[in-house]
Amino acid sequence: MPESTPDTSGSTPDPGLARLNALSREELRTELAQCLNVDRWVEAVASEAPYADRGTLLARADGHARGITAEEVATALDRHPRIGEKAEGRDTESAWSRGEQSAFAADTDDASARVQRIFTFAQGEYEGRFGQIYLVCASGRSSRELLADLVDRLDNDRETELSVVGEELRKISGLRLVKLLEAA
Template sequence: MAENTPPGGAVDPDPGLARLNALTTESLRTELAQCLDIDRWVEEVAAGAPFPDREALLSHADAHARGITGEEVAGALARHPRIGEKAEGKGTEANWSRGEQSAFASGTDDAGAKVQRIFAFAQKEYEDRFGQIYLVCASGRGPRELLADLVERLYNDRGTELAVVGDELRKIAGLRLVKLLESV
């Protein structure tokens, strides 16, 4: 019988979810940490397994990511490269990061290169102001859109910015969970 074929021979409609549900708790935690490296979140999401369907998993994960604290933001940022820098390593998380930022690097004409240089300057301003890297859910967003977001966020106070980064981490975690489910 095939790996994702339940008794009776019917094919499991969501092999990615079946794979996650079949993992040991420790293996599930390892997989989830690639999506969002916050111990509390990993533990809370893993505690909800097994999940009856994809929507239940995504909803459960999203609900627990909505409470990301400022302290958790600092720890999670350590695993994210700056926008415009290639993620190091060959693992799943590094590959995801490179893919999520691919639209940023796509502007190879003179105008795109200028926007990227201005972005690098604004990113330095952001780091000086907030003492952390600028993090955004960059998936599918080009340099001009990211620059506009970055400049707008420079006007935030520290508390507001930590909340914004927490929400961006939540969005990234949701996208990565879907990738986890599709990596069968």
Template sequence: MPETTPDASGAAVPDPGLARLNRLSKEELRTELAQCLNVDRWVEALASEAPFADRETLLASADGHARAITSEEAATALARHPRIGEKAEGEDTESAWSRGEQSAFAADTDDASARVQRIFTFAQGEYEGRFGQIYLVCASGRTGRELLADLVDRLDNDTETELSVVGEELRKIAGLRLVKLLEAA
């Protein structure tokens, strides 16, 4: 199976990341995919579709499977995510990705940004008290002010709406991490 991806002109170019994933054993592939989204059903569904014909098909399938995340699956996946503002421990790929995704949150060290971070920490505690779980958001590239505004808005959600939002955020994170996985070749 040729592992290619169309470039901007539509011409097929080799896709080493896709080729690497397609060479993995099922168990190795499951391990790699679980770093993107720790939901067994999602991992198994994608692993069962390997080898992948092209990047677009893989990403579309991953997105489709992630749209069906249940509240129980979201709770399991949340257990592996650090709070916003806390650095993920460990030297594994997933921890490194998490640190990178949150890097904009703590990047600014001026007084105003420090105040935003303190207010965020307080609001995060309110969120955890209200919903009984950590606040999860696709933080990649978002500032502390943007994350604080999102967090405050989400405090008004009912539990069912919030679980739906968490599932959507997990889907976004999985998509970003799957691209990182493909680009790691």
């Protein structure tokens, strides 16, 4: 059996990063679009591959996600279900969405059920006001926390709200990119 050369670089191999770096440009674009469905972002992140390390990938992806435009928000929202609605499908992105929203419906007591009903009403108010679904990085946040955030955001003007949604999309894309790296 041949001897392997020890890794003297001091870094631990990153199988998730190696998998992404080995993808064709089109395969990488498909994977990245699951994290953030914004063509400019997908193209920018894909064009810089291969990445030397995970930190560089995450930092560059985060940088490219800043300043999402109103048009990009609308495109990205098309792939997100409403909070409280389970994403249909067996694909990776649907599974991520279900996991991200799992805390919202985790509490099943009467008080939590009332909060969820109030949330559904407030979500309708939001959609009427802004003409889009309410989007938030929901990972690990309870229905009460999400309701408080939603009510606070109802006071925003359209420009401010688009900026907030862009920031939420940036957070979601970062979490999903880590999930993509961990899927190796």
